[in-house]
Amino acid sequence: MGSGNAGPQNGQSLQHGVGLQTSTGRGGTARRPLDRKTILHEAVRFIDENGRDKLTMRRLGSELGVEAMALYRYVPGREQLLDGVVEVVMKELNDSSGAADTFDSWQEYLQQIAHAVRGMATAHPKIFPLVASRPPAAPWLRPPLRSLQWVESFLEGLDYYGFGKDASVVIYRAFSTFLLGHLLLESAMSLPGTPEMGAEDDIEVYETNDLTAYPRTLELKPQLAREEFDEEFEDALEDLIDRIALSRT
Amino acid sequence: MGSGNAGPQNGQSLQHGVGLQTSTGRGGTARRPLDRKTILHEAVRFIDENGRDKLTMRRLGSELGVEAMALYRYVPGREQLLDGVVEVVMKELNDSSGAADTFDSWQEYLQQIAHAVRGMATAHPKIFPLVASRPPAAPWLRPPLRSLQWVESFLEGLDYYGFGKDASVVIYRAFSTFLLGHLLLESAMSLPGTPEMGAEDDIEVYETNDLTAYPRTLELKPQLAREEFDEEFEDALEDLIDRIALSRT
């Protein structure tokens, strides 16, 4: 093991050949126009792949074939860039939701809404926490349902199915917390898990957290470990819809 | 105060502690022992006050009266420091929960549990998102209920009140998503809100997001804006407990 090696091994696996852009070759130079939309979409792609913390003005620039400073012409700063990322996925969500009047019942409508939001969360598990926790533009917009357009369309749908105004507000709130809880949990659980141990001595051990001090947890570990997010989501969604139906009187 | 001697004492076991102790440092006491616990508690205090993004190894060090590098003797790095912060507040939560057998019914027991977790979230609104979204140590621990000790004690309580193993797992999961949804929402909404506009000309305006394109949202804005988190939490908690009662058969 460590001979007097002076070379510092940094624990990062960065620097694998990325750049295929940067002019060179390709007779046409093919410089993308580089507008705000291009930047935001690249940012979404990058976070999907590498996670929020790896997104850096400099790295995003190089991914687009420009220096970081060029981005400031289109985006005021890193924070607003992240806001823009949230905007992009919310727009995807808006576009993926069907019109209210294409369903046979309000139950089906709400089901479809919920599934559309879940689709966004599972398509972008590393972005969903941003949707969930960035401060909303208006204080009465609740994460993760935080776009005016989305809320307007939702209220429209509820109106179409005959829900009154008070009921609509209650439903919007119940939906928000329901979706936030389930989807954030699902996003969080789908992510890597703490990347410990850089040393290459031990490999095993790990999995066993020494649960001997926690007998009940140990006993239930197999059941706790079997996650059925699909089923859990569907069951809880049905529950929620049933409760709404009951309160409709 | 003394100072009969003239001339600067050179060498000498420097107890001086004079000097740069930045602002918030307690004036009097000389050098704190600086162990892991001290560091973690200071980190909690700092995030409570300034938020996660402002917490920096260098700033935390200066808050404790040392250079940043001194922290690395007690904490492996910034990420693990944040993990430690989560540990600290989870320990507070464990200590604040009463023993299961001090309640008259399982309903009361669950109520108390839920309120204890909510207490943690509202005491540390800037830390709760960390509790909610850091990858859990074991993949079958769900945020925000992510400490082995907590889960063990919870399972113990459910056992005490006669819940079977399967029911306990179901309840643990339902509780997780319930608490995650409600408390994360509450934390997120209690935070500053996007700090736009640095100009000091107008104050008003702002509030009106030009909702003319969103008539239904505009109409419901007053009701949407009136947040009653207490009531909402209590109502939803009762609902959850009622559902558990029903499934108990």
Place this chain on the structure above:
DNA sequence: ACCTGAACACCGTTCAAGT
């Protein structure tokens, strides 16, 4: 034993300057 100085490889952001 515990802490610091100095150094390295990064950051976000600004601004004058290039084309």
Place this chain on the structure above:
DNA sequence: ACCTGAACACCGTTCAAGT
């Protein structure tokens, strides 16, 4: 009009050196 070089004030982290 759009981009870059250079610079500034920060970061996390390592390591040899101080006491």
